[in-house]
Amino acid sequence: MQNNTNNATRFTSVTADSSGILSEIDLKILxxxxxxxxxxxxxxxxxxxxxxxxxxxxxxxxxxDAIASRHRARREPYAKLLRELQDQQRRQSLAA
Numbered sequence: 001m002q003n004n005t006n007n008a009t010r011f012t013s014v015t016a017d018s019s020g021i022l023s024e025i026d027l028k029i030l031x032x033x034x035x036x037x038x039x040x041x042x043x044x045x046x047x048x049x050x051x052x053x054x055x056x057x058x059x060x061x062x063x064x065d066a067i068a069s070r071h072r073a074r075r076e077p078y079a080k081l082l083r084e085l086q087d088q089q090r091r092q093s094l095a096a
Contacts, residue, residue: 032082043071
């Protein structure tokens with residue numbers, strides 16, 4: 001099975017400050033990463049169901065392409081937001 005997920009959620013860095021409290025940006029990063037994980041999980045489940053179906057090759061390929069396109073479109077805004085939050089987090093840590 002082809003894995004079309006973005007690596008953004010795999011390298012999410014969230015660290016608590018010296019008091020052990022997560023910052024607002026850390027919490028946002030965690031929420032967005034969790035959302036991306038849920039989107040990817042739903043995609044994998046849908047893709048798996050398609051692969052197990054009795055559909056023929058061309059029809060299955062068209063549906064596979066539609067699922068992949070829908071997955072990319074659904075996750076892209078969250079992936080972009082995650083990158084922006086990570087950049088913001090890096091800038092804040094450099095300024096500290």
